Amino acid sequence: MPQLLKRLAFRVGAVPNERTNTLTSISNDGHYISLRPLIQLNTASEEEFPFEWVFAGTSKDIKVTHVKKGVVKQDFNFWLDTNRYLNVPNSHCGEINTVWTEWDSGSLAENGQVFPTGKGNPGVPFFELWHPLDPNRSDYVLLSGKKEIDLAAKAKSVVFKVVEGQGYDGMVIVTGNWAQGFLSKHDDGTVNGLNFLRTLTKYDGSKEAFVLYGPDAEKFPQEYSGFKVGDHAVLDGLKWEVIESS
């Protein structure tokens, strides 16, 4: 089922905080994008790149293992990753192993470790707290109630992927009223090669772009109706293929 998760807290070390407005979109087929824009910008480098991190992957880039009721392991190997793209030092290295535990409240507690200096050296534990949003609503509505949870499980889930051979990698995931996208240019390696999208379809049908970042942002598809798998969309010369539609 598609999911739209809002991060509530992030902790590395002792003190939790939340400096971002992070949403993670997970499509019905298991493709994912996590877009983590900073809310307040405190430094010149944050002004230049106002994101904590952005990553994305297809269902082949994550391994989900059931541990017990309410607990799953998720092992991530990102396809697209701003840290790797920008060659950020000491960020992480290789697969990220996480365990997700569902609380009675419906929130999801993610515990993991990153290994900034390689898996032979001690890892750095982290904790992230998430809550599913109702993807069919146009506010940050904490998903609760059986009827709403059942409806959310059937929310619209459409995924666009950049057709290979054009010098770009990219994916857009539409989950209910919310869409998020990652588009990077080959052989750039600077913030100029990165583009991100977050749009919301509002109650009156109009769209609001919360994030439309990067010099190639106009290449993102921003209309999501009437597509079936195998269809194409061409935006500002860039060809996308619909790899999922439900």
Added chain:
Amino acid sequence: MPQLLKRLAFRVGAVPNERTNTLTSISNDGHYISLRPLIQLNTASEEEFPFEWVFAGTSKDIKVTHVKKGVVKQDFNFWLDTNRYLNVPNSHCGEINTVWTEWDSGSLAENGQVFPTGKGNPGVPFFELWHPLDPNRSDYVLLSGKKEIDLAAKAKSVVFKVVEGQGYDGMVIVTGNWAQGFLSKHDDGTVNGLNFLRTLTKYDGSKEAFVLYGPDAEKFPQEYSGFKVGDHAVLDGLKWEVIESS
């Protein structure tokens, strides 16, 4: 300004969790009720009393001190307190000192200590994470956006207090569409003397009672329109006075 806070996480010791659907109502004048119903009931004692804790106080029972931008101290001396009423061992003792820090996300991180064995002995630190809900909405909508925050600051705030001399203590706080109440019977000291209320006025004007607990729950006011300060409401023989209305 009135506030309706939803607790997102609670930590005593190392591991956070959230087993309750806790809402704290704070009236425009600073009266407060925190109602913490458990979501899953695992033991016979939880079945008998399905609350982690409930407490309430008037603005005289809390001292709020500005520390710096985004940080306030809050020192609580509860007027009504289920732990004290039920004489729960090792719960807390005397004033509870807390520090609240606002995150960029708008969430509020509360850090404090309780002293179950008295202030002469080491305290037990705790952490609670809160986010303001939009009190004018009938779902768990995370408050965000300048327009919504400004409107929330003007939300309806009505407070009823049991008139003295009737053998009961009690308060109901109405915050926008949400109401919470605490009513306890003098000289009982068991769960049979405790009553709690949480109602929501829905979009169509109908009311849903999420919590209506206790043998005297029918004594709670459940209609909140048209009252001014000094007005009275009599419910099932119990007289309440309106001590705040805006």
